[in-house]
Amino acid sequence: MPFSGEEGKRVYWKLEGRDDVPALVLLNSIGTDMDLWDGALPLLRQSHRLLRVDTRGHGASDVADEDYAMAGLAADIFGAMDGAGITVAAVAGVSLGGMIAMEMALARPDRVAALSLVCTSAKMDKTAWSDRVAKVRGEGMAAIVDLAMGRFLSPEFIAAEPAVAQTIRRQLVNMAASGYAGCAAAIRDMDLASRIGQIGCPTLVVTGDRDTSTPFEGHGEYLLAQIPGANHAALPAAHLAPLEAPRLLAETMLEFLKD
Numbered sequence: 001m002p003f004s005g006e007e008g009k010r011v012y013w014k015l016e017g018r019d020d021v022p023a024l025v026l027l028n029s030i031g032t033d034m035d036l037w038d039g040a041l042p043l044l045r046q047s048h049r050l051l052r053v054d055t056r057g058h059g060a061s062d063v064a065d066e067d068y069a070m071a072g073l074a075a076d077i078f079g080a081m082d083g084a085g086i087t088v089a090a091v092a093g094v095s096l097g098g099m100i101a102m103e104m105a106l107a108r109p110d111r112v113a114a115l116s117l118v119c120t121s122a123k124m125d126k127t128a129w130s131d132r133v134a135k136v137r138g139e140g141m142a143a144i145v146d147l148a149m150g151r152f153l154s155p156e157f158i159a160a161e162p163a164v165a166q167t168i169r170r171q172l173v174n175m176a177a178s179g180y181a182g183c184a185a186a187i188r189d190m191d192l193a194s195r196i197g198q199i200g201c202p203t204l205v206v207t208g209d210r211d212t213s214t215p216f217e218g219h220g221e222y223l224l225a226q227i228p229g230a231n232h233a234a235l236p237a238a239h240l241a242p243l244e245a246p247r248l249l250a251e252t253m254l255e256f257l258k259d
């Protein structure tokens with residue numbers, strides 16, 4: 001299996017598609033893994049070589065029991081790109097994945113060709129994320145699963161796709177609490193808000209009309225105001241847009257990436 005990084009902090013990645021097309025890196029939210037993107041893959045792989053990475057502490061990646069930092073999570077993804085032989089790529093990330101993507105664009109502008117920032121933010125409530133870290137470390141994943149599910153998916157989607165919602169819930173409950181807490185600490189400590197004005201690559205900000213975690217108001221609108229020349233698309237989806245609107249998300253990203 002393809003892993004990159006030092007022992008205990010290795011990230012698992014999967015590369016697919018032709019090598020004569022541009023590379024696109026796909027990053028997951030906290031509490032999910034690379035499978036989050038499954039519904040969008042058939043369209044995306046027609047024109048892009050896809051590198052998916054399980055964020056540290058998630059999926060098949062290693063779980064270190066410590067606070068993670070956004071810069072370290074970004075370095076993990078560059079390590080996966082190195083392992084896959086990719087020098088430059090467009091990067092798309094959902095929520096935490098979008099935060100990591102912004103950190104990547106700031107750290108290595110030479111390696112990030114474009115950003116798709118899906119249902120994400122540069123500033124989350126520090127107290128709320130601090131409480132979440134403590135709760136998960138003290139009581140385990142069951143203590144926050146209802147809160148997280150309520151922010152991930154809309155009631156309409158849960159009613160229409162109960163099996164998908166059950167899978168997401170099961171993954172969340174069964175994942176390593178230390179992996180979730182490590183990433184939650186990175187969200188708590190992120191300092192993107194004052195720096196994203198320096199992002200220089202073409203950027204698409206995707207918001208979800210039903211997203212209660214990072215709604216347009218206060219989150220998407222801030223990204224659009226700060227990132228020079230950023231474009232906006234609003235989708236009929238909650239936070240996990242690749243689940244609620246996979247085809248529309250893929251079409252929107254491809255339209256942006258073809259420019």
Ligand SMILES: O=C(O)CC1=CCC(=O)O1
Pocket residue numbers: 028029030031094095096097147148151152187213239
């Ligand atoms: O608010 C939530 O629980 C959803 C979320 C925030 C960051 C992320 O990756 O997911």
